Each structure stands twice: as C-alpha cells, then as structure tokens.
Amino acid sequence: MGPNLTSAAVGLWFEQVASDGYDLAPRPPLEGDTEADVCIVGAGYTGLWTAHTLLRRDPGLRVLLIEREIAGFGASGRNGGWCSALFPAGRAALTRRHGAEAADAMRAAMRAAVDEVGTAVADEGISCGWLKGGTVVLARTPAQLARARAEVSDGPDRVELLGPQETSALVGAAGVLGATYSPDCARIQPARLARGLARAVERRGGRIAEGTTALAIRPREVVTDRGVVRARTVVRATEAWSATLTPRSVVPVYSLIVATRPLPASFWDEAGLAGGQTFSDHRHLVVYGQRTADDRLVFGGRGAPYHFRSRIHPSFDRDERVFAGLRTAVTELFPALRPDDFTHAWGGPLGIPRDWHAGIGLGPDGVGWAGGYVGDGVATSNLAGRTLAALILGSDDPLVRLPWVGHRSRRWEPEPLRWLLVNAGLRLMTLADEEERLTRRPSVVAASLTRFLGG
Structure with missing residues (x-):
C-alpha cells in the first residue's frame, strides 16, 4: 500500500483490494501544464461516474481526473457498502420545495440509479459483491x-x-x-467498486493523475501543485473535501x-x-x-x-x-x-449541506459541481455522473430537469456557531434516542431538530 493507505487508516475494504493483487501505489501525477476537454477534480464515485459516462457517450473526449491521493480514497472507498435509493432530502421535503411531480421524478431517478450501478458493474466486469437484497x-x-x-x-x-x-x-x-x-438497495464492497470503476475509465481512454493536489478551481482552469490544466469544462467532485474549497457548501462530518x-x-x-x-x-x-x-x-x-x-x-x-x-x-x-x-x-468524512439537500449543476462559466450526499452517495453519485455528462454534452435528457439540478444549498453559519450547531445536532440525536427509551413516545427533541434543519 501507499504511505497513507494503512489498514488502520482506510479499513477492511482497501485491505481486501490489496489482497486481490491490485497495486494501490498512486498512478503517475500530472507532469506540468496540460489541456483536456473535461477536467474533473476528485476521483471518487462522482468523478469516476462522470468520466465513465462521458467516455461511453463520446469516446473521443479528452477526460482528465485529478486526485490528491488515489482513486476511491475518500468516502467512496470507506463507506458501509449500501447502494441505495436514499436521497438526503425526503419526499415530503422535496415536495415542499419543488412540488409533487418533481419530487416523484427525483425519487424515480434514485430508484433507477441503484439498478444503473448494477448494470455498469456487470457490463464492466467489476467484482464488488453486488447483491440487491433491499x-x-x-x-x-x-x-x-x-x-x-x-x-x-x-x-x-x-x-x-x-x-x-x-x-x-x-x-x-x-x-x-x-x-x-x-427493495431498493444492494450490498457492495465499495473500494472494489471504486477501483474497478477507475480501471474501466482508463480502459475507455480516460486519464487519472494521482498524487496531484488541486489548489484552485476556476472557469476553464484547474491549478495544481504539479501544473495547470486548461479545459473547456471543469468539474468539482470533491464531496466532504469541498469544505476546504471556496465556496464552502458542506461541512465534513465523520x-x-x-x-x-x-x-x-x-x-x-x-x-x-x-x-x-x-x-x-x-x-x-x-x-x-x-x-x-x-x-x-x-x-x-x-x-x-x-x-x-x-x-x-x-x-x-x-x-x-x-x-x-x-x-x-x-x-x-x-x-x-x-x-x-x-x-x-x-x-472518514462525508459532506453535509446546510439544508440536507444534495445539489448538482453546470454554470455558464463551464464549472460543474455535485455533492452534499449526507452519506447516501453510492447510487446518488451515479445519478450525478450521468446527469453531469448530459449537461456537459448538451443532451436533451430528462435527467437535466430533475429538481436537484441547479440547486445550491445556503451556506452554513460562520464559526464558532457552526461548530456549536453541528455538534449540538449530533448530541441531540443521541438524546432523542434516550428520550424515546424512557418515555416510549416519539421524541420532541428530534422533531424540533428536523424542523430547524429544514427536513
């Protein structure tokens, strides 16, 4: 394993990938300035699904992924292995914000995304223990x-x-x-899925530069510690690590x-x-x-x-x-x-937006983004990747009309209020469970917190 990939650091899943005989040493980094049609920052599920879909639809595209560690190093390779139709904002919240028809379309797209992952796993021959048992x-x-x-x-x-x-x-x-x-959930081994998907992207002509840190993401440009990438389209696919970039759209919670x-x-x-x-x-x-x-x-x-x-x-x-x-x-x-x-x-960390609502989009400046999955990102990232690809290619795809497209969550409160609110929320959930154990009735604390978060 590479210097940061001890079993203690990233757990069972990557240990098993190494035991499969796959080399986890970082791929070659970027070597100076370069150009691409699409530059994606982050080689987790969102970036990989975006690249995979783009290359499947247009094999001639020059697609480059920039990754500070190795593909799947973050939540994509460390999660609990649920490929589910869960979306951070529930149907009631989606209906309040976007209307019943849009909420139903979002829910249908999430259910379909579970099977889309299964189809891609089969088509690409990725051995990740996929089994849809609900x-x-x-x-x-x-x-x-x-x-x-x-x-x-x-x-x-x-x-x-x-x-x-x-x-x-x-x-x-x-x-x-x-x-x-x-029924809308499959069990997976997440690191095997991430690493298999990275190999599929490379087979289709994509390039993954690992050990390369993005320092700034700008319209048509990504500045890294290894050189500058100029691209017609730039995609931020950094999920929890988005908290370290501007604008800070999520907080990282472990x-x-x-x-x-x-x-x-x-x-x-x-x-x-x-x-x-x-x-x-x-x-x-x-x-x-x-x-x-x-x-x-x-x-x-x-x-x-x-x-x-x-x-x-x-x-x-x-x-x-x-x-x-x-x-x-x-x-x-x-x-x-x-x-x-x-x-x-x-x-490891996951990204939580202030309104518990994942978002995705492509601005007129050519900068795309996706994230805010609140830990439900395995299938959601597949939907994000397919939707980003449709936006980038200008396809008249129903996915681009889903209600999360163009959604931007409001910013979290400044520190130290942010620290107080997030940690209080975590403690209140524990208190709510204890309240229910003692009273044997639904928690008043939990209901109040849900209203505060906009759920």
Missing part, C-alpha cells in the same frame, strides 16, 4: 415502531411493514417489534465503521441476512450494517464530533469512544457476537 430497518421500541408505520407506502417507493416473525426471518436481531422493508472476522455458519443461521439485505434501525442517530460476501458483519454509524473550521485530518478517522459505542450497539442487536470477533475499525 434494506430492513428494524423497530425495537414503540416509538420506533410508530415511525416505521408512518413510512409505509404502497406507491413507487414500496416501503412494506414487517411483523416480528417476518423481520426475524430476514434479520435475526434481538428485541425486534417489527421493521420496514424496501462516520465510523467496525467489522468482524468472517463469522461461522452457526452465527448466520440465527442472524440471517442471507439475501444481501442491508440493515439499520429506526433510531435517530444513523446506523447501518451489512453481511459481506465473505460473511463478516460490518456496522457503522455517526456520532464522531465535527471539528472546528471544518478541519479534515487522518487522525479524525479513528475515535475509540465511537468505535466502542458501535461494537456495543451491534452486539445489542446480535448478542452472539464476542469482543474478539471484531477485527477492523475505520472511518
């Missing part, structure tokens, strides 16, 4: 069960309410009162993950998850999990602090307090787990 969101308290019932829909989003026995047949977790089930060794059949006979289902529960502080293709249990969640002035640093990828909390939480769900079952722990 998502089971557990209800383990009366308040969580009330939220589960409120989410049921027999419309296009297809959210089904499961009883205790139906739930246990899919996820053998303890203390379950019921669950919701949505999500952390723990993983077990491959667990025996006796464990999975009880725990289930045999069909590739991802799982969560209806608590307020986000958690997420999956059974991997090699029978590990991977479980992650929020709770790590936001760092003053939107700082991002490798030391923030690890928080032993949060790791311990995640191990406790997943062991409460699956009591058969033992402390020595856990073998890996890692984390």
Whole structure:
C-alpha cells in the first residue's frame, strides 16, 4: 500500500483490494501544464461516474481526473457498502420545495440509479459483491415502531411493514417489534467498486493523475501543485473535501465503521441476512450494517464530533469512544457476537449541506459541481455522473430537469456557531434516542431538530 493507505487508516475494504493483487501505489501525477476537454477534480464515485459516462457517450473526449491521493480514497472507498435509493432530502421535503411531480421524478431517478450501478458493474466486469437484497430497518421500541408505520407506502417507493416473525426471518436481531422493508438497495464492497470503476475509465481512454493536489478551481482552469490544466469544462467532485474549497457548501462530518472476522455458519443461521439485505434501525442517530460476501458483519454509524473550521485530518478517522459505542450497539442487536470477533475499525468524512439537500449543476462559466450526499452517495453519485455528462454534452435528457439540478444549498453559519450547531445536532440525536427509551413516545427533541434543519 501507499504511505497513507494503512489498514488502520482506510479499513477492511482497501485491505481486501490489496489482497486481490491490485497495486494501490498512486498512478503517475500530472507532469506540468496540460489541456483536456473535461477536467474533473476528485476521483471518487462522482468523478469516476462522470468520466465513465462521458467516455461511453463520446469516446473521443479528452477526460482528465485529478486526485490528491488515489482513486476511491475518500468516502467512496470507506463507506458501509449500501447502494441505495436514499436521497438526503425526503419526499415530503422535496415536495415542499419543488412540488409533487418533481419530487416523484427525483425519487424515480434514485430508484433507477441503484439498478444503473448494477448494470455498469456487470457490463464492466467489476467484482464488488453486488447483491440487491433491499434494506430492513428494524423497530425495537414503540416509538420506533410508530415511525416505521408512518413510512409505509404502497406507491413507487414500496416501503412494506414487517411483523416480528417476518423481520426475524430476514434479520435475526434481538428485541425486534417489527421493521420496514424496501427493495431498493444492494450490498457492495465499495473500494472494489471504486477501483474497478477507475480501471474501466482508463480502459475507455480516460486519464487519472494521482498524487496531484488541486489548489484552485476556476472557469476553464484547474491549478495544481504539479501544473495547470486548461479545459473547456471543469468539474468539482470533491464531496466532504469541498469544505476546504471556496465556496464552502458542506461541512465534513465523520462516520465510523467496525467489522468482524468472517463469522461461522452457526452465527448466520440465527442472524440471517442471507439475501444481501442491508440493515439499520429506526433510531435517530444513523446506523447501518451489512453481511459481506465473505460473511463478516460490518456496522457503522455517526456520532464522531465535527471539528472546528471544518478541519479534515487522518487522525479524525479513528475515535475509540465511537468505535466502542458501535461494537456495543451491534452486539445489542446480535448478542452472539464476542469482543474478539471484531477485527477492523475505520472511518472518514462525508459532506453535509446546510439544508440536507444534495445539489448538482453546470454554470455558464463551464464549472460543474455535485455533492452534499449526507452519506447516501453510492447510487446518488451515479445519478450525478450521468446527469453531469448530459449537461456537459448538451443532451436533451430528462435527467437535466430533475429538481436537484441547479440547486445550491445556503451556506452554513460562520464559526464558532457552526461548530456549536453541528455538534449540538449530533448530541441531540443521541438524546432523542434516550428520550424515546424512557418515555416510549416519539421524541420532541428530534422533531424540533428536523424542523430547524429544514427536513
């Protein structure tokens, strides 16, 4: 592995990529000034899907991706492995902002994006454990069960309410009162997807310059520490790292993950998850999990602090307090787990916009952007890449009329108010879960915070 790619830094997923026999040393950096038709800053999912779509539609384009580390180094290679139809702004929020028809179009595009990823994985021969088993969101308290019932829909989003026995047949977790089930999610190994997609971009004629830091993104120009790229179109695809650029459209908040060794059949006979289902529960502080293709249990969640002035640093990828909390939480769900079952722990930043609404666009100056996925970026980035490609090529594609196109979130409050608000929000979600445990009623705290954030 390269100097920054220790297992402790980026976790199980990249360790497995290295064990597959793929070289993780950085590709050659930019060597002086150059030109391209499209220059994309960031070789994570958004940049890679944009390049992949552009080259598939116009193989003659000169597409160059600039990446400070290696392709997939950020959230694309470290996430929990959900390729889901989740969008940060829910249907109700989308309807309030854009109208029912636009909200329905956005939701339909997100559902389709899950299958678009699956099709591309098959077409490009990317071995990333893709298995579309849907998502089971557990209800383990009366308040969580009330939220589960409120989410049921027999419309296009297809959210089904499961009883205790139906739930246990899919996820053998303890203390379950019921669950919701949505079919629109696939389990993946995210770093294998990112690295496979990078190789597909190169096969189609794209160039990825790694170990190259973008210092400034301007109309028709990207200034790097290795030279200047002049391009007709420039795309910012930096997600959480957008917080270090101007304008600062997101704040970086850390999500952390723990993983077990491959667990025996006796464990999975009880725990289930045999069909590739991802799982969560209806608590307020986000958690997420999956059974991997090699029978590990991977479980992650929020709770790590936001760092003053939107700082991002490798030391923030690890928080032993949060790791311990995640191990406790997943062991409460699956009591058969033992402390020595856990073998890996890692984390990284994701980008959160002030209004919890992802955005994408291409300005008249030729500068494009996408991001603000709030941790739901695996399928959303595919939709972003296909939409950016349509905007760049001037295609009359229905995707360019989706309501997130042209959306710009308002800026976060200045420091120190930003630090206070973000960290208070994280703590209030934990408080809301404790409130519901004690009162057995939906949290007043959570409802107030949701209104404040515009959800």
